[in-house]
Amino acid sequence: MRYDFCRFAGQGKDEIILFRAHRHPIRLISRIGQQLFMYLSLTFVVAIIGYVLTRAFNFPSDGALINIFYSFIFLALITTIMAAWSLWYRSLCIITDSRLVKIVPKGFFYSYTRELRLDGIKDTSFSYENFFHGLFNYGKLQVIGGGTFIVKYIPNPRDIHHYLTKLLRIIDAAKASSTKPIFPEFIPRPEWKGKGFKKTMPTS
Amino acid sequence: MNILTFVFILCIVVLLAVHALSAVQLYKQRSLGPYAVPSILVLSGLWAVGLLSAVINFASYLASIS
Numbered sequence: 001m002r003y004d005f006c007r008f009a010g011q012g013k014d015e016i017i018l019f020r021a022h023r024h025p026i027r028l029i030s031r032i033g034q035q036l037f038m039y040l041s042l043t044f045v046v047a048i049i050g051y052v053l054t055r056a057f058n059f060p061s062d063g064a065l066i067n068i069f070y071s072f073i074f075l076a077l078i079t080t081i082m083a084a085w086s087l088w089y090r091s092l093c094i095i096t097d098s099r100l101v102k103i104v105p106k107g108f109f110y111s112y113t114r115e116l117r118l119d120g121i122k123d124t125s126f127s128y129e130n131f132f133h134g135l136f137n138y139g140k141l142q143v144i145g146g147g148t149f150i151v152k153y154i155p156n157p158r159d160i161h162h163y164l165t166k167l168l169r170i171i172d173a174a175k176a177s178s179t180k181p182i183f184p185e186f187i188p189r190p191e192w193k194g195k196g197f198k199k200t201m202p203t204s
Numbered sequence: 205m206n207i208l209t210f211v212f213i214l215c216i217v218v219l220l221a222v223h224a225l226s227a228v229q230l231y232k233q234r235s236l237g238p239y240a241v242p243s244i245l246v247l248s249g250l251w252a253v254g255l256l257s258a259v260i261n262f263a264s265y266l267a268s269i270s
Contacts, residue, residue, distance in 0.1 A: 007235040064265035071258035072215060078254055079223045082247045086226035089240060090233050108225045 002185055008094060008103065010113075019095040019163065019186035023153040024138035028088040035080040039073050093141075093151045095164070097183050100143060102151055119171055120145040124164045126157035160186070212262055216255065223251055 003017035011017075046069060090105040099118055105111040123144040128134045139157040143149040143164065154160060163186050174181035227244045234240040 005238055064261060064268050067261040068212070068258060068265060071254060071261050072219075075216075075219050075251065075254040075258060078247060078251045079219045079226075082223050082251070083226045085243060085247070086230040089230060089243070090236065092236060105229070108229055 002187070006094075008092070008101065011096070012098070016097045016183075017094055018097060018167075018183055019093075019160070021093050021155055021160075022088060023091055024136060024155045026132070026136045026138065027153050028084060031084045031088075032081055035084070036077065039077055039080075043070075043073055093154055095160075095167075095186065097181075100149065100164075102149065114149065116143060116145045116149050118167055119175075121164070121168055124161055124168075126161040128157070209266075212258075216258065220255075223248070 003020050006017055006020055050066070087105050090103065090111065092101075092103045094101040094103070095118075097118075099115045100121070101113065101115045103111055103113050121143055125142045126139055127142070128139040133139045138153055138155045141151040141154050141157045141160055143151075163184075167183060170181045170183060227248060230240050230244055
């Protein structure tokens with residue numbers, strides 16, 4: 001199976017992951033970019049202050065201190081990348097053959113997990129909220145079941161919405177015929193074109 | 205220990221704590237995907253290079269003022 005490498009906390013032994021996605025990579029890149037901009041601004045300000053102090057007030061220029069400052073900027077940047085990557089990597093949306101799971105880490109020690117059984121889904125919708133969402137093909141997926149289940153910044157929300165709709169149709173058909181549903185596996189773009197959805201074996 | 209050494213160690217400890225906590229949380233969730241452990245190794249390697257650079261620069265600064 002495509003997603004056999006992934007196991008999440010609370011996953012059943014015979015539970016098959018049909019789809020998994022992190023937030024769109026542009027979210028990670030933009031967060032790191034913001035921090036990089038902040039560090040570059042700080043470096044620029046310190047350089048200007050240093051230049052003014054050495055030129056206007058004849059302060060002694062100390063290369064070793066400047067090198068220490070640059071070392072700390074580098075360390076802070078790596079630490080920021082690690083923190084942003086860790087948060088991004090741990091945030092997941094997973095669709096299994098029985099439920100929809102959303103895992104959102106909140107800081108270092110706490111993560112928010114929410115799940116919704118597939119047979120409890122009443123309605124699904126998706127939206128692109130602004131220009132960049134459309135440009136980079138990510139957006140908000142909204143699933144209504146026992147409450148509203150919102151997954152933000154998910155890549156390919158249109159395809160996932162269609163996929164969920166297909167799963168719901170399969171569940172309804174299986175209920176009507178009293179058989180076990182056979183769920184198709186989600187195949188992300190660009191592989192999706194021409195291949196369609198790949199059927200999985202029925203679960204025991 | 206002068207104030208500069210204290211500030212240097214404090215900054216290192218804070219950055220190390222944030223980096224280590226992020227890495228530990230990521231390692232605990234390594235079953236989510238194949239890139240968790242390699243990314244920890246690469247970023248921790250880069251962090252070690254940065255730390256070495258900071259320590260060498262700080263030592264050279266201390267040598268220059270003494």
